[in-house]
Amino acid sequence: MLRLIAFAALGALIGGVIVIAVGPPDVGYAVAGVALPVFIMTSVLTLVARSVGNAVGASPQAVQQAKDARRLGVARIDALRQTGTQINDQPLCELDLTVQPLHGAAFASTMRTVVPVTAIPMFQPGTERDVAILLDGGPEVAFIDAGELAPAERSRLRVPPRGSVLFLPVEPHRRIVDGRRRGPLLGVGRAGRPGRIALFAIVAIAAAAIVVVPYHQSVAQAIVALEDGRLRPDLRRPEALAEAQRALQEAIGHDRVVSITVAADFVIVQAPLTVGDTKTDRWEYRYGQVTNDGAASIQPESAAEQFSWSDVALDRVWTLMQDGAEQVDLPVGDALAYLVRSTDTDVDSPTFARSAGPPQITFSIGDDYGSTSFVADADGSGLTAR
Template structure:
């Protein structure tokens, strides 16, 4: 189970890294910040569990059942080795044991157990300890306090030399429950390694997919952008801008806007709550998602300021930027486009001097030493510097 948790956390960590790269970085950092310590903690505990693979999982109930059934014996400690692992600052030791049960043939085995530093003298080679044999025939044993064996029983138990005994290995990661061996849900042997690897991979991929799923559109756009050598899509380009328009129009619920701001990383549309209403909200498209940001900071004076997405040739915006950059011999850089109705110049119009004329696009191309502003009709038909 710990390994499943570790791989799930690893998948979430990878998903967080992907979101950092192509989605909202703050969300990605939050996910990664939780997944990384969980992955480390679960991995460490899993490694500790592996080092305890030959330790015997003997519950007090299992020991008591062995006592009640008189499955008792004497174990001689032939060798004590420290593994280098410590549990709660106490050494995990490997013990070579020769065991003579009260009933049944003697056997040799090797087990791991935590031996407190203060108790190491009682586990020196040659020392004999009373044990409970947890299952008939062994090899699982648990050390018990002296006194369970009568003096007569203890006196007639003689542990043979280890070399003359059959060696019974412990099955790793086993617990004794109700007189039976119980192993982990996932096997630990070589035979099951391909299946475990497949399961762990599926868990990791599923965890990463869950993290990335809300930003699948951004991921898809980034994959396309990689073909052009970019990590994120440039929303000023026709395909990406068309997707932004579709998503914004769907979220807004109609096709009327008061203004559109287009940058490489995001598109902002200020749109009325309903067609013809002057109450205007701000909507932002970023990382493949639309965010409704509430009331716009500046509210239009009249519904005449509204125009339709169809009034704008979005597929011409990138061409206009390139044309402007060519005119001033500068790169497009991080130039942004701003679309809004032009000022009404008809002195006889009731909206004279107000933004009620045909929609237009403005942008600037330049560098730290200066810039040139450009304006063009929203259909991209002509570009002029101003």
Template sequence: MLRLLAFLALGAVLGGLAVAALGDQETGFGIFGIALAVFIISTVLVSVAKSLSPALPSPAAVTAARDARRLGHARIDGVRQTGTLVNDQPVCEIDVTVIALDGGAWATTLRRIVPLIELAAYQPGLERDVVILLDGGPEVVFADGELSPTERERLVVPARSAVELRQIETGTRVRNGRRSGPLLGVGRRGRPWRLALFAMATIVAATVVLLPYRDGIALTVAAWQDGRWSADMRTPDSLQTAKRALQAEIGHDQVVSIVVTPDAVIVDAPIRAGEQATDEWNFRAGRVTHEGAALSQPRVAEEQFSWSDLALDRVWPALQEASDQSGLPIEGAPVSIRRTSDSDIESPTFTESVGVPDVSFGLSDDYRRASFTLSADGSRLTPIG
């Protein structure tokens, strides 16, 4: 299960990077950092568990085998350090040849933690008593003194080349009288199924992370088809997608202000249409977030206007036209939309932002700046100043 968790975390790592690439870097890198930590920890635990598993046979299994007199005699044919240390003690592979009390014989390789102070007891050529965990082995545990002198004398360990080599499957243990392994197994036979499951886990985790950003993925793919690396929220399709998503989350079509940048649409909208209390909502990377109360609250409810009052499809063409007129680049120029101020000194709402909605933006380079306004219906682009 730890390996499955590692691949789930790997999927979340990839999903987090994708979210960051879509533009929501705070969330994306947050997911990436947490998932990467889980991936590293679970991978380390898998490695440690793999090292510890053969070194810690079940005490109950040893007792059961001893009580059943599943005993034998074994010769150590070779010892190799694996390079893994557990509590500064080496994990070793120990080649042994075994003969059981019932006459069965085989060769196998054990994987055990060998304390440094006990290395002398594992020298090649030494013969030691063993407890055989299951009938026919191959799992055995060294248990000096279990055999009587008579039993030991009649048990002659054969040459290693003269008996069957029985491998111990990696990751298995003997418990409750039977051999068991990890749920997913670690043998060659199940490798294709494991790889398929791990790949599926990675894909599922990445999908779960990216699902809230499906609109952003669609916009990014569309941008690639147009030869751009990422979506620009000022373009018609992107702005319409943001509008639909924001209206669905807010629950109505009234807004107090809209700010459009290349990577986000930021909206101040009343909690309920017609009321004055206003919250901030963001559409970024294809996902809507609710930021809570807006920093600037409207002075009158009449500052609200409807998305339908705006020709949003004219915003990008207006930016291009303004760039052509001024010779200035569009680059990251933000677009601001809000009502104009009432200039009628006789009006009770004089100076309040209750006029027709107005689209405004500025273009600049290192030496010049030009400002423009666009009428709400998109029919008239006017330079300012």
């Protein structure tokens, strides 16, 4: 189970990294910030569990059942080795044992158990200890206090030399429950390794998918953007801008806007709640998703400021920026375009001096030493520098 959790955390971590790269970074960092410590913790616990793989899991109930059934004996410690692992600051040790049961043939085995530092003298080679044999025939044993064996029983038990008895290995990762060996939900042997690897891979992929799927549009756009050497699409380019327009129109519910701001990574639109209404919201398209930020900070004075998406040639924005950059011999860089109605210059018009003229496309190209502003008609013609 720990391994499943570890691989699920690994998948979530990978998904978080993908979202950081192509989606909302704050979401990706939040997911990765949780997944990484979970992955580290479960990995460490898995390594600890592996190191105690052939430690005998002897519950008090299993020991008591062995006592009640008189499955008792004497074990001689033939060797004690520290594994280098510590549990609760106490060494995990490997013990070579030769066991003489009260009933049945003697056997040899090797087990791992935590031996407190203060108890190490009690486990020196040659020392004999009373044990409970958890299952008939062994090899799982648990050390018990002296006194369970009657003096007459203890006196007739002689532990034979280790080399003269059958060696019975302890099956790794097994616990004794209700008189039976119980293994982990997922096996640890070589035979089931391909199946486990497949399961772990499925769990990791599923966890990554759960994180990434809400941002599948960003991932799809990133795959396309990789052709241009970018992790995210440049929304100023025609194909990406058309996708942003489609998503925004669908979310807003109509095609009327007050202004459109186009940047490499986002598109911001101020749109009325309904066509002809002056109450205006701010909408943003970023990372393949549309968000409504509520009321715009500056509300239009009249519905005359509105125009339709179809009134402006959005597919000309990138070309206009390239033309402007060529005129001033500078790269397009992080330039953004602003689309809004021009000021009405007709002194006889009721909307004189208001943003009620024909829509325009404006942008600036520059560097640290200055910038040049450009303006073009809504259809992309008439590019001029200001």
